[in-house]
Amino acid sequence: MPEGPEIHRAANTIRRALEGQIITHVECPYATIRGQEHRFLGKEVLRVKARSKAMLIHVGEDVLYSHNQLYGRWTVQKKTSKERKTKRSLRIKLETETHVACLWSATDIELLEPWEVEQHPYIARLGPDIADEEIEYKPVLEQIQNKKFGGRQLCHLLLDQSFLAGVGNYLRSEILFNAGLQPSRKLNSLTAEEQARLAESAISITQLAYKQKGVTVDKELYDLLRQQGMSRRQARHHVFTRDGLNCHECEGLITHTRLSGRRLDYCRSCQV
Ligand SMILES: [Zn+2]
Incomplete structure (x- = not known):
């Protein structure tokens, strides 16, 4: 979808x-x-x-x-x-x-x-639409600080369109990696600094995907990986669909899991 x-x-x-x-x-x-x-x-x-x-x-x-x-x-x-x-x-x-x-x-x-x-x-019922070019930081941070969502795990929350609209499956994995957050963390366990990082990552990764037609790594890295013979599927993201491959940041192996039948990939050492 x-x-x-x-x-x-x-x-x-x-x-x-x-x-x-x-x-x-x-x-x-x-x-x-x-x-x-x-x-x-x-x-x-x-x-x-x-x-x-x-x-x-x-x-x-x-x-x-x-x-x-x-x-x-x-x-x-x-x-x-x-x-x-x-x-x-x-x-x-x-x-x-x-x-x-x-x-x-x-x-x-x-x-x-x-x-x-x-x-x-x-x-x-939609939350702030982070794929909208005119999205601002403040309403996204307010949503992350909203106690209504506090007890829920990030992996479930990020697919809830009433929390942040516009996030789907590949963005969920990529946003959590960029923010350095474990998918199982609950929203109310985040420090102020982590809240800010989640808001920034949600906006920046989604806007990058919009500008780069679904590619969530920097264009330079993407081009380099493609030149080295990597498929588009394995080159376009940091973690999503890269299970078993090395993390670009720490060289550790990307971990794969499924939640309600939907893929979630992450790096155990970069995401805490
Ligand atoms: Zn890593």
């Missing part, structure tokens, strides 16, 4: 194609938006924004809300390029003079009025 940085990059692609443009053609075959073509046609796309794993497209008076779940996917292409073949089911097609944006296979699609957005059950 795509994580925050991937959704925000998809939003960027849609934004570049649609924002400020007029919808010239629309198809809404999906049940929850069928017959609503008039709410898009001839209207301007005012804003495209990702909120954690949801996409919000403000068109005219309305907001198209979609959540990709496991199978949903947005594609964007120029009208002049050949339409790609796909077995996926079309949910909505939005065309401007120059581009076509399509949502495929998603099942969670609604049209909202702007005032309904913040009250939407998915949006309302």
Whole structure:
């Protein structure tokens, strides 16, 4: 499942194609938006924004809300390029003079009025979205200091979107490594310095993943490892999917574990 940085990059692609443009053609075959073509046609796309794993497209008076779940996917292409073949089911097609944006296979699609957005059950429960380019340090640190989450282990907490939105599986391992924290630590055991480190790592690693298309090590290190023949999978992260390989920091072996069926990798000596 795509994580925050991937959704925000998809939003960027849609934004570049649609924002400020007029919808010239629309198809809404999906049940929850069928017959609503008039709410898009001839209207301007005012804003495209990702909120954690949801996409919000403000068109005219309305907001198209979609959540990709496991199978949903947005594609964007120029009208002049050949339409790609796909077995996926079309949910909505939005065309401007120059581009076509399509949502495929998603099942969670609604049209909202702007005032309904913040009250939407998915949006309302989200913590600060650390994949958002405009994220600030303060709300993230406040969330880490929030007693409500204090008794929970970092490994579980980091996948809870009401704690920090936008974190998924690879980011969980990478953030904990960067912060130097053992996955089993409870949030209320962190010193003030460790709290600050967790806030900084959560933001910096997620933003790095956003800028470097899912790569969470420095570009120079990544390029070096690739030149040495390492696969993308083993070169792109510090610990995630690197079990059995040497830690870049201490040369110790990366440890692998699974929690609720989901991979978690870490370094026993760098993370305390
Ligand atoms: Zn290490």
